[in-house]
Amino acid sequence: MRTTTTLRRTGALAALLLAGTATGAHAQFSGDPASGASDAPTSAPSAEPGRSAKRAEARRSQRQVDVSPYLEVGQVLTADLKNGGDVLTYTTVAAGVDAAIVTTRAELAATVRYEHRFGWNGGLDDSNTISGLARGRIEVARGLNLEGGALATRTRADGAGADSGLFIGDASNVADLYSVYAGPTFARRIGGLDVGAGYRFGYTKVDVDTPPILAPGSQPQDIFDSSTNHVAWASVGARPGDLPFGWQVSGGYEREDASQLDQRFEGKYARADVTVPIGPTVALLGGVGYEDIEIGQRNPVVDAGGVPVRDANGRFVTDKSTPRQLSFDTDGLIWDAGVMWQPSRRTSATARVGRRYGDTIYTGSFSYRADHATTLQVGVYDGLSSLGRGLSGGLAALPTQFDPTRNPIGGNINPCVFGQAGGGCLSNQLGNATAAQYRSRGVQATIGSRFGGWNYGVGVGYDQRKLLAPLLSPIASLNGIKDENYYLFLSAGRRIDADSDISLSGYLNYFDNGAPGVSDVQSAGLSAAYSRRFWRSLTGTAAASLNAFDQDGFNSQLIGSALVGLRYNF
Secondary structure, rough: OEEEEEEEEHHHHHHHHHHHHHHHHHHHHOOHHHHOOOOOOOOOOOHHOOOHHHHHHHHHHOOOEEEEEEEEEEEEEEOOOOOOOOOOEEEEEEEEEEEEEEEOOEEEEEEEEEEEEEOOOOOOOOOOEEEEEEEEEEEEOOOOEEEEEEEEEEOOOOOOOOOOOOOOOOOOOOOEEEEEEEEEEEEEEOOOOOEEEEEEEHHHHHHOOOOOOOOOOOOOOEOEEEEEEEEEEEEEEEEEOOOOEEEEEEEEEEEEEEOHHHHEEEEEEEEEEEEEEEOOOOEEEEEEEEEEEEEEEEEEEEEOOOEOOOOOOOOOOEOOOOOOEEEEEEEEEEEEEEEEEEEEOOOEEEEEEEOOOOOOEEEEEEEEEEEEEEEEEEEEEEEEEEEEHHHHHHHHHHOOOOOOOOOOOOEEEOOEEEEOOOEEEEEOOOHEEEOOEEEEEEEEEEEEEEEEEEEEEEEEEEEEEEEEEOOOOOOOOOOOOOOEEEEEEEEEEEEEEEEEEEEEEEEHHHHHHHOOOOOOOOEEEEEEEEEEEEEEOOOEEEEEEEEEEEOOOOOOOEEEEEEEEEEEEO
């Protein structure tokens, strides 16, 4: 009896491994936390084996449709508490909609908001802002899903790291960022084989009204403009049964075309993997294959002194007459080996070491679900990425059920989201709107839970980018520059009674820009908001925040802000 149970658990472990990688071939190129966050991606619930699939179906069968359009008006006061700056006031008028939809075949979480600001002081102009985050999935047939996601937010244009509080008051050095992805995924067991395939299209755009203000003597990077990216992958494999091990053969293709310097990324791979259970909770992993990756771009226009020319927005001007030069080129054998441990259905961990990009790489993941309300996820990643491809992969890695939160003063999307199915952060992608391709290495961890009446979430991570540029280009000095970003975000909230609730959030960010002459940046902030329903759908809100910013070459800032507002939900 014990032997039968052991074999059953061993087979289930191998099945989980193969099912989890059935649609995960796209991660071969990704340098995002999505690559190492989980070996069982949420994009393929139909591939979950046994009772896991039944539990997932039970969750989907709990029908929920909550769509809440709203109008909002608020009055904001903000002041620099450290430098004796002017007290600025402005009025906000906003319209938006929050949605959470769960049906038997579809899941969607979204928040979209349009805001107009009326400045009351000479230091603040009127402005318009569109912000939002959406992630959804619809099952069109057994095993076949259509997925998509979108993001509209703001980020820094000066390469100073993600800063959740910089958009309050006079938001200089700010870029508007828009990103969207969509595509089908397929994961199904056919004739004893696990078959997976997928395609993803992504588009990213960054708008900059004025060139960023940089510290004296700093060497600026190029600013991202726009790009399109395509990813296609397919795999087929079998679980242990006739053979004492599981196997999988997979392949994929990825391409990105960026407007800046006519940049192009193109990669393809093919590989074979085996999964060898060595016990009821442990399996050995191994894979070998071939990859071919090229990254190239044209030169910028240079002036008589050989200095790259920039346009009115601070971007390099492309010299169309020059040929495209390679900034990265590799082809040949790739391999990796590792281990997976799954002591229970709630806990799993993987660790891998291998050879890619002409270098040794380390990746891994850890997932723990303590109960229906508490999930911990950790991912270690190493890969090639860019702002466009990174955002497409980051959006695809977010859960389809989460509670979107915003800064109560600035109204911008918070960089991390949390839900019962897990969480995710886009802090590393939003840390620098660079146009360069880069090697990305790092670790990210998220935890979300409910305790003592509070809902809370924590996201923490470290990301290192090594920029890639052609060695014979006028901007060859950017090649090899390493930017490092350390970030922490936390949020908490609870309902006080039937008509009122409170929410808290905070962040810490340290950004080490590796470019010569550019100083490190530290930022931190705390915010609190209290909301109370006065009458039917009319809610009043009072909020306050404190944000600090420090960088050599600039005056350090300590910004205090307060808001009072009304919202009407339809």
